[in-house]
Amino acid sequence: MQFKKVEKKWRETWKKEGIYRTKDAVKGKKNFYSMVMFPYPSGDLHIGHWYNFAPADVFTRFKRMSGFNVLSPIGFDAFGLPAENAAIKRGIHPKTWTYKNIKTMTAQLENMGTMYDWDRRVITADPEYYKWTQWMFLQLFHAGLAYRTKAKANWCPKDRTVLANEQVIDGKCDRCGTEVIQRDIDQWLLKITDYAERLLQDLNGLDWPEKTKAMQRNWIGKSEGTTVKFMIDGLDVAISKETFKFMPHLIPSVLSGEKRITYRLEPKAVKTGDIVQLINHASKERFALARITKVVKDTMKHVSETQEGHEKFKTRKEFYATYSKYYDKKVVDDTDIWMYHMEVIDDSIDVFTTRVDTIFGCTYVVVAPEHRLIGTLQKQITNSREVSAYVAKARKKLERERMIEEKKKTGVELQGIKAINPFTGERVPVFVADYVLGGYGTGAVMAVPAHDERDLAFAKQFGLPIKTSIVAKDAAPADECMTEDGVLVDSESFTGMDSAAARTHMTAWLEHERRGTGKVNYKLRDWLISRQRYWGSPIPLVFCERCKARIESGEYKKGEFTKGELANPGWIGVAEKTLPVLLPTVKNYLPTEEGKSPLAHSKAFVNAPCPRCKGKGARETDTMDTFMCSSWYYLRYPDPHNAKRFADEKKLAAWLPADMYVGGAEHSVMHLLYARFFTKVLHDLKLLKFKEPFTALRHQGTILGPDGQKMSKSKGNVIDPDDLVDTFGADAVRMYLCFMGPYDQGGPWQPGGMIGIARFLQRVERLYDAHMQRASSAKRVTASASLKKALHQTIKKVGEDIGDFRFNTAVSALMILLNVMEDQRDSIDTETLEQFLVMLAPFAPYFSEELYRGVLGKKTSIHIAAWPKYNVRLSAEDEFELVVQINGKTRDTVRVSKGVTQERARELALASKKVRDAAPGMRIKKVIFVPDRLINLVIES
């Protein structure tokens, strides 16, 4: 067959006939939404894409032929860093490069013989698409799920640019080789951690690979434990009666030490050195202690906007108005004001532990280098110089270095203070060490060297005591480090309890004493979506000084600002009507200025009126993480050209959630977790009716080079699908990819394997040509019973196998049927010829269409034909090989009809010469009979 010509002919015919155009509803048919992970427009479709898309397309076609109304869309994940890298390397604008690739890849995808509905193609870099990505961001922002904070970014000091993680190779910049450092930059984060528990729980109902679910569970990393308050000894402070109240939004900055002055119009009876309580104005609860370092009495006119805590006010009038309102009295230049300088101090360390049952073995406490206490207790720590030196060093260290030094634990004792174990009253030393992470739990742990490996390593290094408080239940020989649950010893009234019970009781006691509480922690971190990059969707926010001042002074109408705007004073969401915020086409798309996106250079872009007050504003210049684009694209396919809504509600209801999603296992965590998060948020905002986007998920394996290595141009082991298509045709390539092995397995490319499929197709063609010649001699044939049986067994098997993604055995079943057909080439009836082709159609769409219309003379496409029904009666075997075993060893087989009784089977077994030879004069102890399978004679030996 001249496949080049055939492929082109049918491709054009199908387009003309519109057989792949999807309707949202077809009477009498259920909808089925079958998706593949859309590709990144890298330039060329490689064999990995084929392996993802071709077998998935076989599945999709099978679903359609089985009576479903199927949606099978495709698109391009077009934004992202690789386009910028390519642009830098080749001197082509990222946009030019991306759209050129989309063009070539679209053609390649069509050549594969896939049934995508091209009218629904989405490209995430199109303004009509990213308009809604921005809209999605605004939904999250206004709902209070976005916040801005300093976050670490990879920074190359030579290139003066922010790097993505993939651009950091061995801690060095992949372009210039300079050591990369971590810098803190203000960035936007999404509160995915609010959804940690639901993201974990809802995994249970999904038809996903267990491995993938396990990876997500792992990533979310739930652990249930207890926070325990260790009071600090050595403070020797008397807390004064006076208190200072703070608005909740100021508390983080007070605690972090940014704002250490409070201004009062009425004096408090405190003097320098007094310890006061700082109280949350809303909850009335104490959140910290502070030492007064200075009290100054002055008049209002001397307070300037450069003073700490008052940098923000613009005009004096505005400033006085704030006070007048708060104190309910008129404030003028001469009004007295007291300024209290203070420093926050801590009187306790909260630690998080999952093993509170081991607390009687706690011999010291460790805080992370980032821990607030190190700053707040600076005065109490007698070796504070040594401590700050350690902290400075640890904070500068890269994650990587911490890893290399894994074995060696480092740390410094905080001399001058001790922590008090709430159960024993014991005073234990406090250390700062970088093996405790600032970002997890409370950033502090109680160390139990006898029952924790890391604590043990540290204790040994520093010669700290090791105290056993748990022993194994079964009195097994004691390990040096017994980390399992067991029974408590030396634990006062808890002695003798087992670990699980002790945890419950001890946590209850702590809660009663207000010295601790049960607590669940997650490893999952919030999602950092800011990218200081050009090729991405702009973040639709404008910063407005005036609105910020109004929010901070509290002078605004209720409902004037959204939850998100109040939580991020000054950041105002762009009005929906004015979306999208277009990504300007700029000449210089390289990030240059310190930690800023290239968009920061474009005055035309930055200058924008505040969407709220129409005053002067400045746009956010960072762009969004591309995972934002791919977190909702499955919602767009049902209605890709809708300009009024991200998708029509009815169309969403018709198709979603997606019934099948196929793609690489490398997306097991990030993409799939973010997409699930989006779906849940949109559900909560009443924009979607379902909580999970992908009901079923399958992964394809990775195809390696023939040498077993990962394919790469530099290794010269890349398999080019275009070459294969030229030699064997698209159908053979599709089918071979199905036949190679289990779909989720992958493995090295077998260069010789293709030929088997090519031969198979040739044999099919020859068989059909021969049939056509015979047909002209006009002799009707009836299929033999054995051919009928083979056909119906194949119908059953191929259908079941495709449904279960076992494409390899489905192909082999077709091969077996072809072998039978060839054996009986003179008695093949038309029905068999037709049904065989229909089963072949999902695998070899061009080839089967050519024979269907060309040889069998059909008028309509094979791809809208119905999948054949198998007949149970016809496919059933009436005989089987009865296996005769002696003591479980097969000795003979006897061909008998199905339903044979045990008695008859026993007679047959005993009649076998082989059986008698194997065990002459046997004495049967027992007979095992498995109906329609085997008989096993258990004899005395």
Place this chain on the structure above:
RNA sequence: GCCCCCAUGGCGAAAUUGGUAGACGCGCCAGUUUUAGGAACUGGUUCCGCAAGGAUUAGAGGUUCGAGUCCUCUUGGGGGCACCA
């Protein structure tokens, strides 16, 4: 270090889920096609053995009438996490 997965002929693999191990395909061997050629056809092909027969699913043990399949340990390979208290 921790967690998860995998291991079957020369190669890719299959095995009704605890019931004849090696289907199907590649490769190889022999033959056919009155020359050659192979991306044609026919037959053979787990290993040892002429055969009868025996051995065999990385290795060792166990459960069972019966184990590729279940359990324990060991070895080798792959993936994930990475000091998460």
